[in-house]
Amino acid sequence: MDTSAPTDAEGYRLARRALLAFVVTFIAARTMVFLVMSQRIPNLYFFLRGTHVHHLNYGIFLLAAVAAYLLFARPAGRAAHIAAWAYGIAIGLTFDEFGMWLHLGGSYWQRASVDAVIVVAGLLGVIAFAPSLERLESHHRWALLALVVGIALFGFVLFDTGARIGTLVGPRLRELELSSSP
DSSP: OOOOOHHHHHHHHHHHHHHHHHHHHHHHHHHHHHHHTTTOOOOOOEEEEEEEOHHHHHHHHHHHHHHHHHHHOOOTTTTHHHHHHHHHHHHHHHHHHHHHTTTTTTTOOOOHHHHHHHHHHHHHHHHHOOOGGGGGOHHHHHHHHHHHHHHHHHHHHHHHHHHHHHHHHHHHHHHHHTOOOO
């Protein structure tokens, strides 16, 4: 087993895999929850003695397993790529229900979850696609500053738009959630 650190290119590839797995897992989780709640598919939730085990728990356990594997086995090559996929899936499951662990049992459709997913996806995107800071030249630093300002403005617009959409769609999603409770 190779214990050397991954190259920059390898690190970017791993981050891209984690980002893709994260985004796909978030979309799949949201789709599945909506389909179950709207009774378009059977209830696939896991219950333990009448308690619904939320998928953030699966994510937490998977995160713990991936962290232990990465720390103790220090995988390289294909094993590292599989670990990156598993990491992305784990944080997708966990952060999809961020609002529920932030507000301890609030509604699944909380805005905080979507905001957290956007922040995590943005951070993973920067890790996956940004060159190392040492390689930036002076004109790149200005471009980076412009990009940061642009992202901040985009975040503001996204937050404002999300709040407006939430007032339109939120009550219906909350009603759907309450009507599908066992």
